[in-house]
Amino acid sequence: MRLHLPNPSFKNPVFSCIVALSLGLLSPSFADTQAISLNGDQAVKFSHSPQMQFKGENSAEGISMEFQGMAGSPNWMQALIPCEWTLPKDGQIELDVRSSPAINRYFAISIQTADGMKYQGKLSDSPTGFKFSTDKTTEMILLSDLVAQDGSHPSADAAVTHVGLVMTTVPEESPKTVFVSEIRLTSDE
Amino acid sequence: MNSRFLTGILSLIATLAGQAQEIPWKLETFSSAPKSVPAEEIVEEGVRSIYFEGPPFGGKPTKVFAFLGVPENASPEKRVPGIVLLHGGGGTASARWVRLWNKRGYAAIAVDHFGGLPVKDAAGGWKRNPFGGPNHDGGAKVHEPYENQWMFHAVANTLLANSLLGSLPEVDENRIGLSGISWGGVLACTVSGVDPRFRFVAPVYGCGYISDLSEDGSRFVGKNLPVEQAERWRALWDPANYLPRSTAPILWVTGTNDFAFTLRALLQSYKAAKGPHFLCIRMNMPHGQQEGENPEEIRAFADSIVNDGKPLPKILASGKEEGLAWVEFESPVPIHKVEFIYSRYRGSWQNRKWETLPAKLSPDGTGRAFVERPKGVKASFFNITDERGLTISSEPDLGLK
Numbered sequence: 013m014r015l016h017l018p019n020p021s022f023k024n025p026v027f028s029c030i031v032a033l034s035l036g037l038l039s040p041s042f043a044d045t046q047a048i049s050l051n052g053d054q055a056v057k058f059s060h061s062p063q064m065q066f067k068g069e070n071s072a073e074g075i076s077m078e079f080q081g082m083a084g085s086p087n088w089m090q091a092l093i094p095c096e097w098t099l100p101k102d103g104q105i106e107l108d109v110r111s112s113p114a115i116n117r118y119f120a121i122s123i124q125t126a127d128g129m130k131y132q133g134k135l136s137d138s139p140t141g142f143k144f145s146t147d148k149t150t151e152m153i154l155l156s157d158l159v160a161q162d163g164s165h166p167s168a169d170a171a172v173t174h175v176g177l178v179m180t181t182v183p184e185e186s187p188k189t190v191f192v193s194e195i196r197l198t199s200d201e
Numbered sequence: 202m203n204s205r206f207l208t209g210i211l212s213l214i215a216t217l218a219g220q221a222q223e224i225p226w227k228l229e230t231f232s233s234a235p236k237s238v239p240a241e242e243i244v245e246e247g248v249r250s251i252y253f254e255g256p257p258f259g260g261k262p263t264k265v266f267a268f269l270g271v272p273e274n275a276s277p278e279k280r281v282p283g284i285v286l287l288h289g290g291g292g293t294a295s296a297r298w299v300r301l302w303n304k305r306g307y308a309a310i311a312v313d314h315f316g317g318l319p320v321k322d323a324a325g326g327w328k329r330n331p332f333g334g335p336n337h338d339g340g341a342k343v344h345e346p347y348e349n350q351w352m353f354h355a356v357a358n359t360l361l362a363n364s365l366l367g368s369l370p371e372v373d374e375n376r377i378g379l380s381g382i383s384w385g386g387v388l389a390c391t392v393s394g395v396d397p398r399f400r401f402v403a404p405v406y407g408c409g410y411i412s413d414l415s416e417d418g419s420r421f422v423g424k425n426l427p428v429e430q431a432e433r434w435r436a437l438w439d440p441a442n443y444l445p446r447s448t449a450p451i452l453w454v455t456g457t458n459d460f461a462f463t464l465r466a467l468l469q470s471y472k473a474a475k476g477p478h479f480l481c482i483r484m485n486m487p488h489g490q491q492e493g494e495n496p497e498e499i500r501a502f503a504d505s506i507v508n509d510g511k512p513l514p515k516i517l518a519s520g521k522e523e524g525l526a527w528v529e530f531e532s533p534v535p536i537h538k539v540e541f542i543y544s545r546y547r548g549s550w551q552n553r554k555w556e557t558l559p560a561k562l563s564p565d566g567t568g569r570a571f572v573e574r575p576k577g578v579k580a581s582f583f584n585i586t587d588e589r590g591l592t593i594s595s596e597p598d599l600g601l602k
Contacts, residue, residue, distance in 0.1 A: 102577070
């Protein structure tokens with residue numbers, strides 16, 4: 013089930029659940045989807061390696077990251093999005109994504125929990141990287157794919173404060189753009 | 202309305218319309234062997250280089266380049282089967298591929314269907330054939346007459362190549378098949394519904410249902426076209442329009458994560474064709490011309506139809522119940538292993554992660570294998586490998602609604 017609640021009110025999970033329950037959308041046991049509709053309201057923090065060209069934006073259409081990798085430089089970038097998620101025992105993070113033009117790049121999702129831990133997992137096992145399409149696609153990573161540097165996985169009920177989009181790129185002749193419009197945490201419970 | 206439902210309805214209407222309408226190729230126009238001449242400037246060991254007459258382009262006759270090879274032991278008294286070979290995007294006719302099939306005992310013709318020549322130009326691409334037909338146009342010319350469009354020529358030239366190969370005295374015209382790689386596979390799907398003379402068809406990667414809007418990465422054609430052009434391409438050229446006419450046995454070969462042709466599009470194509478059908482889905486099969494030439498399953502499939510070869514394993518049924526996934530099969534060759542291949546992911550088919558579990562063979566030798574179904578499986582199929590090392594896949598359960 014997908015639940016779209018207007019930002020920023022949904023950031024308060026208690027309020028979200030009350031609204032959802034009053035709409036008859038949820039069973040009382042657990043909110044099975046916690047969604048971020050990226051619409052410009054979120055305080056997204058962009059960062060990138062210093063040499064590369066990069067422009068990040070959060071608008072009514074979602075997050076866009078325009079970039080051009082440079083030769084002889086690491087080329088990484090990140091969008092860090094605040095959230096107030098509570099992790100279920102089993103579940104996944106889904107996101108709606110596209111690019112212009114179609115590209116293959118390393119693409120990962122990270123979460124930061126309230127205790128300061130960071131967990132990350134890549135969205136594709138392909139040696140050529142994640143395939144971005146010019147058509148919007150829905151992508152998914154299991155919570156069990158998220159790993160911290162010490163090898164640990166996030167625990168159930170952990171409070172998540174930020175979700176991150178992490179990319180690396182290669183030297184490019186022209187800029188490329190990746191768009192992300194919604195990110196959802198869904199539970200299998 | 203749900204967009205996928207709407208797309209499905211539109212696809213169904215387009216498919217039905219495709220079945221009802223007249224198709225662009227009249228088989229009788231292309232069923233006689235075209236005139237051919239040697240292409241003396243292009244030399245490859247063990248094969249002949251030729252030009253054959255193709256349909257007019259821009260009001261002028263065309264000469265289509267092809268490599269042609271016949272096994273040494275073939276003769277009018279000892280005729281051999283044949284195969285037409287269609288290269289992938291960015292490619293040209295492959296002499297290596299012809300030699301491979303000659304070694305397997307087949308006459309073979311590899312056609313350049315992009316209006317090119319197997320000679321590198323200064324920029325490292327394939328030289329244009331000055332007398333050739335159109336290059337691949339990506340649908341940009343879809344409103345022009347058929348005769349100006351790549352797909353029309355590429356299919357017509359495949360029919361002509363069949364006629365030419367079958368006219369050779371050493372070749373049995375009733376034992377000719379077709380294989381194509383990537384865009385050549387797309388053509389092979391269309392041709393399977395146009396030319397019933399082909400005794401077997403083996404598309405590698407390429408399939409139909411590649412121009413429908415989707416959120417699972419299945420749309421391969423039309424993304425960069427205006428909507429009206431994309432819709433016309435769908436109605437005219439998507440193999441989805443021709444596969445329901447196909448009655449030849451088809452072996453579909455692909456990878457779980459093919460960048461262009463998704464498992465969903467493949468499954469739709471597989472179900473649309475009316476003849477006997479087999480699947481060979483490899484985990485993360487690389488997409489390439491040489492990778493697409495080599496699968497031994499294609500040779501065994503061809504041999505089983507036109508050469509009295511031992512058939513591939515045949516899937517009889519597969520399913521899931523009470524926490525188990527199972528498959529039933531029969532095979533003339535003992536089975537080496539059965540694997541359950543599954544994904545716990547949703548999303549675009551190109552990016553899904555797949556895992557493998559060994560399945561247990563029933564000890565009574567009844568041709569049944571099963572596996573405890575892992576939690577959270579979103580898509581799955583079985584791969585059955587016989588002692589020849591040949592693999593056949595069960596129809597994938599893709600969790601589609």
